[in-house]
Amino acid sequence: MIKSYFKTAWRNITRNKLTAFINVFGLAIGLSCSLLIWLWVSDELSYNRFLPGVKDIYEVHVNAPFNGDTITMTASPGPLAEALQNNIPQIEQATKMTYDRDVLFTVGAKSLKEKGTYATAGFFKVFPLKTIAGNPNEAIASIDQIVITRKIAQKYFNGSGAVGKTIRIDNKKDYRVGAVIEDIPHNSTIQFDWMINFKAQEQDWMKTWGNISFFTYVRLRPHVDLSSTVRNLRTIYPKFASEGFRPNYPTLQAITDVYLYADYKNGKPTGSGRIEYVKIFAAIAIFILLVACMNFMNLATARASLRAKEIGIRKVAGARKASLVGQFMTESLFTCVLATLLSIAITTLLLPAFNHLFDKQIQLNFSQPALWCSIIVLVTVTSVIAGSYPSLFLASFKPVRILKGNAGTQSSNTASVRKALVIVQFALSAFLIVGMLAVSKQVNYIQHKNLGFDKEHIIYLPLDGDLYKRIDAYQNELNKLSYVQASDPINTLPMDLNSTSGDLSWPGKPADLQTETVATSTGYGFAKTLGITMAEGRDFSKDYPGDSLSYVINESAAKMMGMQNGAVGKQVKFWNGNGRIIGVMKDFHMASLHTAIKPLILCLAPSNTSYMMIRLHAGQTKEAIAAISKITASFNPAYPFEYHFADETYEQMYKSEMQVSALVNYFGILAAVISCLGLFGMIAFSAERRTREIGIRKVLGSSVLGIVRLLSVESLKTIIISMTIAFPLAYWAMNEWLASFAYKSSGGIWIFIVTASVMLMVSCVTIGFQAIKAAMANPVKSLRTE
Numbered sequence: 086m087i088k089s090y091f092k093t094a095w096r097n098i099t100r101n102k103l104t105a106f107i108n109v110f111g112l113a114i115g116l117s118c119s120l121l122i123w124l125w126v127s128d129e130l131s132y133n134r135f136l137p138g139v140k141d142i143y144e145v146h147v148n149a150p151f152n153g154d155t156i157t158m159t160a161s162p163g164p165l166a167e168a169l170q171n172n173i174p175q176i177e178q179a180t181k182m183t184y185d186r187d188v189l190f191t192v193g194a195k196s197l198k199e200k201g202t203y204a205t206a207g208f209f210k211v212f213p214l215k216t217i218a219g220n221p222n223e224a225i226a227s228i229d230q231i232v233i234t235r236k237i238a239q240k241y242f243n244g245s246g247a248v249g250k251t252i253r254i255d256n257k258k259d260y261r262v263g264a265v266i267e268d269i270p271h272n273s274t275i276q277f278d279w280m281i282n283f284k285a286q287e288q289d290w291m292k293t294w295g296n297i298s299f300f301t302y303v304r305l306r307p308h309v310d311l312s313s314t315v316r317n318l319r320t321i322y323p324k325f326a327s328e329g330f331r332p333n334y335p336t337l338q339a340i341t342d343v344y345l346y347a348d349y350k351n352g353k354p355t356g357s358g359r360i361e362y363v364k365i366f367a368a369i370a371i372f373i374l375l376v377a378c379m380n381f382m383n384l385a386t387a388r389a390s391l392r393a394k395e396i397g398i399r400k401v402a403g404a405r406k407a408s409l410v411g412q413f414m415t416e417s418l419f420t421c422v423l424a425t426l427l428s429i430a431i432t433t434l435l436l437p438a439f440n441h442l443f444d445k446q447i448q449l450n451f452s453q454p455a456l457w458c459s460i461i462v463l464v465t466v467t468s469v470i471a472g473s474y475p476s477l478f479l480a481s482f483k484p485v486r487i488l489k490g491n492a493g494t495q496s497s498n499t500a501s502v503r504k505a506l507v508i509v510q511f512a513l514s515a516f517l518i519v520g521m522l523a524v525s526k527q528v529n530y531i532q533h534k535n536l537g538f539d540k541e542h543i544i545y546l547p548l549d550g551d552l553y554k555r556i557d558a559y560q561n562e563l564n565k566l567s568y569v570q571a572s573d574p575i576n577t578l579p580m581d582l583n584s585t586s587g588d589l590s591w592p593g594k595p596a597d598l599q600t601e602t603v604a605t606s607t608g609y610g611f612a613k614t615l616g617i618t619m620a621e622g623r624d625f626s627k628d629y630p631g632d633s634l635s636y637v638i639n640e641s642a643a644k645m646m647g648m649q650n651g652a653v654g655k656q657v658k659f660w661n662g663n664g665r666i667i668g669v670m671k672d673f674h675m676a677s678l679h680t681a682i683k684p685l686i687l688c689l690a691p692s693n694t695s696y697m698m699i700r701l702h703a704g705q706t707k708e709a710i711a712a713i714s715k716i717t718a719s720f721n722p723a724y725p726f727e728y729h730f731a732d733e734t735y736e737q738m739y740k741s742e743m744q745v746s747a748l749v750n751y752f753g754i755l756a757a758v759i760s761c762l763g764l765f766g767m768i769a770f771s772a773e774r775r776t777r778e779i780g781i782r783k784v785l786g787s788s789v790l791g792i793v794r795l796l797s798v799e800s801l802k803t804i805i806i807s808m809t810i811a812f813p814l815a816y817w818a819m820n821e822w823l824a825s826f827a828y829k830s831s832g833g834i835w836i837f838i839v840t841a842s843v844m845l846m847v848s849c850v851t852i853g854f855q856a857i858k859a860a861m862a863n864p865v866k867s868l869r870t871e
Contacts, residue, residue, distance in 0.1 A: 115377025224263025537673025
């Protein structure tokens with residue numbers, strides 16, 4: 086019987102090639118999109134889950150009361166890890182680590198910069214990463230040893246015998262390789278290529294409770310009560326921290342949630358973050374698959390009359406309804422299998438480009454049972470969704486009506502179901518197109534918004550090695566170049582100005598007011614280099630020796646202090662001690678447009694900077710970089726020349742938005758294509774069924790335009806209804822997404838106008854092509870044949 090089912094399925098496919106092509110190709114596109122997104126979603130959900138005993142590993146955050154609210158800091162103070170280790174019995178092991186650092190590795194004649202971190206001795210007990218050689222626990226416990234990854238061992242020691250070899254760091258100190266570990270997987274929130282004991286770089290300021298500059302992680306003992314552990318954490322700050330920080334308290338976030346759930350409000354996780362994009366992508370996959378399935382259902386039920394005699398004969402011959410349902414479900418399954426094979430080929434071809442777009446390392450590994458299980462589930466679900474209604478509908482035909490010749494008439498219920506499917510199909514497509522335009526509009530707004538500073542033609546480079554010691558001489562040589570407009574050393578890049586301080590005070594400051602001020606150290610020429618307009622006063626200048634005890638602020642800082650008018654000359658107290666404000670800068674966007682502009686204060690301290698920013702003249706970038714490279718090599722010959730463009734770094738802040746924009750664009754277009762394929766098939770079949778009617782109308786004098794109108798009007802009504810349903814939902818979803826931005830594009834009515842125009846235009850082209858073809862046919866041929 087099964088063999089007979091498949092034979093019949095194959096015959097129907099070969100007999101109705103156009104319908105089969107639309108079904109197979111439409112389903113293949115839908116399945117390819119779903120498979121790609123499933124791979125992406127699986128990768129997103131897998132972050133940090135490769136770690137042994139991952140359910141007991143937590144990242145420690147710090148909650149701090151702030152003006153009646155509670156802010157959550159993912160970074161933590163230096164003494165916290167040790168305090169947790171020694172005072173919380175539920176904690177088996179605690180560790181802390183620094184931010185990533187680029188240092189110069191020198192092995193023999195090879196010198197390259199490598200990214201790594203410093204961590205305390207318990208790191209590999211919290212994170213038991215796979216070891217290749219040596220003992221990482223012993224290595225990290227020593228201040229003279231270094232742990233490296235397989236990649237580093239291969240690069241410097243050809244992958245063999247690295248343990249015991251020596252690596253010189255920053256031309257200052259030699260470290261012996263104590264262990265080699267496996268490369269950190271891409272789906273880890275902690276990334277490093279080398280690790281050295283924290284004490285090797287520890288300074289006194291790192292031991293204070295007020296400096297929030299490190300990441301703390303803990304491994305809890307098995308089966309401990311999490312709620313009691315969190316309650317115990319509240320005893321740490323009152324016991325060890327200084328008076329001003331005692332209201333703060335640590336809190337825990339599972340390491341498996343760190344990547345996906347990054348947003349906090351009033352000290353509690355909001356359940357949003359990267360997970361929002363996972364939900365969006367998963368919804369898009371479901372939408373497109375539903376659109377493809379609806380194509381199948383529409384065409385299968387529309388062509389019911391052509392299967393009527395077959396069904397009647399089968400029923401008269403004794404076929405039961407269950408066997409007929411099995412026949413048509415088998416045909417659905419057969420179509421889905423063909424579509425799946427095609428979709429696997431499409432996915433394989435698209436995967437490299439998909440990985441490049443989303444910075445992933447996803448592979449179709451057919452040796453993994455999980456992949457095959459997923460494909461089987463996808464095929465089964467798709468075939469059931471696509472084939473259920475057509476199977477039940479066709480199997481319900483009455484043999485008496487069939488033998489009387491009434492099978493060709495479609496019931497009003499059937500027609501209504503088909504119309505409903507078309508409406509839902511086009512509503513989903515309209516929803517995606519609105520999303521595509523809304524996301525594209527916001528991303529375009531981000532890229533072209535006036536940020537308050539000019540990020541074009543700015544490069545920056547790290548002040549490594551001897552550059553740090555000779556900043557003034559190095560900057561003077563740079564400024565002599567005709568290619569250079571201005572330069573300025575800075576401790577934190579403008580795109581990374583997010584570390585805050587509560588140390589700002591001024592005469593008349595309310596005693597209960599807590600301040601959160603972004604701050605950085607800079608040299609002379611910050612405003613000129615970044616193209617920032619001064620609202621009042623001036624920038625730091627070498628012509629004024631007293632500027633070392635002065636400050637430059639932005640408009641938001643002036644507003645916070647109640648100095649909107651006449652801030653210049655007012656006294657404040659900050660890192661450099663008591664000083665006066667000499668300038669107020671126009672507000673500029675330091676962070677992404679998701680967050681509002683924060684108060685900013687600049688301190689003059691060229692010796693406490695980490696980068697040199699350089700503004701170049703337009704059109705001379707290549708020559709400028711060559712000249713800067715030559716000067717840099719003369720000052721710092723031991724380090725390779727490294728530079729970055731500020732505009733490219735700024736765009737990295739919106740990588741997620743740009744990826745979502747690309748995904749919605751591509752898949753929104755695909756959904757529209759699938760819908761139009763189905764519409765094309767429906768119009769083609771409608772014209773085929775009405776061949777004799779069209780011929781008679783032409784003989785009686787009907788024009789081509791009249792016949793086109795006859796075939797088009799009903800379909801266009803359906804599409805208009807679908808947009809009426811989709812637009813309110815799309816408007817709500819668009820506003821929900823835009824709510825995460827503090828600054829967003831305005832005026833969205835044109836998005837719906839464009840969507841409606843595109844949908845109608847594409848539909849008219851699809852309908853018109855088939856309608857004109859039918860209307861232009863020779864009526865003699867139509868009337869001569871049954």
